[in-house]
Amino acid sequence: MYRTAANRLLHHASLIKISAGSHLRRLPILGTVITSSRFSTTADLQTSPNQTFHPSDSSTSSSSSSTAGDDSRHGSKNPRAEYEEEQARVLQASLRHVIKFGWSEEAMITGAKEVGVSPSIVGSFPRKEAALVEFFMDDCLQRLIHRIDSGEELQQLIPSQRISKLVRVRLEMQAPHISKWPQALSIQAHPMNVPTSFKQRAMLVNEIWHAAGDEASDIDWYVKRTFLGGIYSTTEIYMLTDRSPEFRDTWLFLDDRVKDAFDLKKTIQEATYLAEAVGAGMGSSLQGFVGKVFQR
Amino acid sequence: MALRLLTRNLRNRISPNLCSASLLHSHATSFGFKEVREEEKSQMVGKVFSNVASNYDLMNDFMSAGLHRLWKDRLVSKLSPFPGMKHLDVAGGTGDVAFRILESINSIRRRALQDPINDDLQEETRIYVCDINQNMLNVGKNRALERGLGEDKSLVWVQGDAEALSFEDNSMDGYTIAFGIRNVTHIEKVLTEAYRVLKRGGRFLSLELSHVEIPVFKELYDLYSFSVIPRLGEVVAGDRESYQYLVESIRRFPPQEKFASMIADAGFQKVEYENLVGGVVAIHSGLKI
Numbered sequence: 001m002y003r004t005a006a007n008r009l010l011h012h013a014s015l016i017k018i019s020a021g022s023h024l025r026r027l028p029i030l031g032t033v034i035t036s037s038r039f040s041t042t043a044d045l046q047t048s049p050n051q052t053f054h055p056s057d058s059s060t061s062s063s064s065s066s067t068a069g070d071d072s073r074h075g076s077k078n079p080r081a082e083y084e085e086e087q088a089r090v091l092q093a094s095l096r097h098v099i100k101f102g103w104s105e106e107a108m109i110t111g112a113k114e115v116g117v118s119p120s121i122v123g124s125f126p127r128k129e130a131a132l133v134e135f136f137m138d139d140c141l142q143r144l145i146h147r148i149d150s151g152e153e154l155q156q157l158i159p160s161q162r163i164s165k166l167v168r169v170r171l172e173m174q175a176p177h178i179s180k181w182p183q184a185l186s187i188q189a190h191p192m193n194v195p196t197s198f199k200q201r202a203m204l205v206n207e208i209w210h211a212a213g214d215e216a217s218d219i220d221w222y223v224k225r226t227f228l229g230g231i232y233s234t235t236e237i238y239m240l241t242d243r244s245p246e247f248r249d250t251w252l253f254l255d256d257r258v259k260d261a262f263d264l265k266k267t268i269q270e271a272t273y274l275a276e277a278v279g280a281g282m283g284s285s286l287q288g289f290v291g292k293v294f295q296r
Numbered sequence: 297m298a299l300r301l302l303t304r305n306l307r308n309r310i311s312p313n314l315c316s317a318s319l320l321h322s323h324a325t326s327f328g329f330k331e332v333r334e335e336e337k338s339q340m341v342g343k344v345f346s347n348v349a350s351n352y353d354l355m356n357d358f359m360s361a362g363l364h365r366l367w368k369d370r371l372v373s374k375l376s377p378f379p380g381m382k383h384l385d386v387a388g389g390t391g392d393v394a395f396r397i398l399e400s401i402n403s404i405r406r407r408a409l410q411d412p413i414n415d416d417l418q419e420e421t422r423i424y425v426c427d428i429n430q431n432m433l434n435v436g437k438n439r440a441l442e443r444g445l446g447e448d449k450s451l452v453w454v455q456g457d458a459e460a461l462s463f464e465d466n467s468m469d470g471y472t473i474a475f476g477i478r479n480v481t482h483i484e485k486v487l488t489e490a491y492r493v494l495k496r497g498g499r500f501l502s503l504e505l506s507h508v509e510i511p512v513f514k515e516l517y518d519l520y521s522f523s524v525i526p527r528l529g530e531v532v533a534g535d536r537e538s539y540q541y542l543v544e545s546i547r548r549f550p551p552q553e554k555f556a557s558m559i560a561d562a563g564f565q566k567v568e569y570e571n572l573v574g575g576v577v578a579i580h581s582g583l584k585i
Binding site: 082086105109119120124 | 566
């Protein structure tokens with residue numbers, strides 16, 4: 001939790017870009033940002049010694065945070081995308097085997113065989129198991145967005161309940177894989193995988209806040225993201241050891257945390273007012289005292 | 297006739313770097329810095345490798361200060377072998393890459409994770425080592441015996457030409473060519489053949505000495521190549537000519553980007569390359585979809 005919070009504060013630059021684009025033209029562009037991020041998290045291969053050659057493209061695809069360049073991504077399918085589609089199909093098929101084999105090469109090899117492609121394709125994923133986990137995270141985010149766009153029940157709820165509901169919806173998507181989820185978390189925590197997993201979680205948190213109706217654009221923005229990131233991560237971890245039917249205890253835990261966070265916000269506001277009032281009072285009495293001292 | 301001589305003279309005057317692979321389409325090809333007829337090239341290469349076969353591994357160790365082992369390890373880890381794989385290693389005469397792949401598949405760590413289904417799969421693994429030169433293959437077979445892999449039916453030694461493989465279409469999961477593509481007469485044919493024999497989802501990987509662009513390092517490398525290596529060849533293997541050929545053929549081989557575009561032209565997708573040691577060696581990879 002502390003790691004994600006600290007990371008978020010450090011990497012706010014990329015978040016600003018995402019949110020800026022999203023604030024201006026929300027629904028249509030966010031869809032493209034998400035799909036391009038899905039492709040870019042799987043195509044996000046290179047470290048500096050590697051280069052990729054694209055026969056028909058003049059520029060290689062960079063990270064998902066550039067919303068301005070999305071026009072180049074629209075339009076006709078270029079041959080570059082074909083192998084990515086194939087890779088996506090393999091990953092989709094591999095997800096079904098995760099329960100048996102875990103988030104591992106084994107699952108991906110089995111997935112590839114199922115799709116009818118040589119398992120050698122597994123070698124073409126830059127960080128293999130991480131590619132599978134990242135694909136799953138992107139997939140869940142897409143499904144969450146669909147749920148948000150299609151469901152109206154959110155309008156009737158107050159913000160804290162909206163957040164609670166959204167986090168719950170998202171975590172329920174992980175429920176089928178819960179037995180192997182600790183492995184997925186450890187894969188996401190590898191230093192090599194941290195940038196991508198951090199980016200995905202940041203997008204998720206951003207998305208939930210948008211759906212909950214957030215309009216802030218000042219320092220409050222970071223605070224909100226940090227809080228929600230913390231709530232999400234702690235609930236996720238709580239869920240790992242929850243044996244209650246249908247994760248009832250997890251949802252209670254979640255509701256408590258959300259309530260605490262909103263209470264904390266009010267508490268902070270009140271504390272700020274108090275500090276101001278005290279400061280004002282102290283200030284005037286201090287002035288009087290100093291004045292008397294110097295009059296001597 | 298006179299015209300041909302004239303163009304040939306002109307071409308010799310132009311620096312070797314400007315000669316791209318497309319020029320090699322003509323009836324002359326390069327043998328190091330010499331221009332030779334195509335029919336002769338494979339004979340001359342054959343002679344080189346017959347001469348060096350017995351000392352090949354030793355010379356590799358000397359020239360690369362043992363680094364070639366790490367490069368081959370990197371190649372195999374990029375390949376990501378799996379049990380039941382059908383793999384073709386071309387120009388892999390002495391078997392270095394093939395042994396590594398086999399060991400990776402049979403490794404104890406993998407065994408620990410396996411269930412009974414995979415044991416059957418392991419039986420189906422086939423690594424074909426193809427080389428045009430029988431001497432190199434013989435050296436490889438002897439090394440296999442030394443390692444205790446003599447009876448292993450996963451290893452199959454085949455003599456053949458990379459430009460006209462005897463394998464069926466869509467039969468291989470992986471194709472590697474380590475330090476071999478520099479010596480072929482027609483690079484495009486080899487790439488087309490590679491594309492043909494690979495299955496859908498199969499990967500092509502080539503490990504090859506390539507071009508260094510980093511300023512100071514480039515000069516040092518050139519110095520090392522042209523002064524040290526032929527001398528080393530003379531002293532260790534008693535064959536200066538072959539090692540002179542080696543060093544020159546590296547310079548004549550297309551640079552990384554050009555080679556990558558040739559691979560893409562053959563039909564491969566997701567063509568990438570990774571420079572090792574600043575470009576002294578490059579691993580190119582492509583995916584067949």
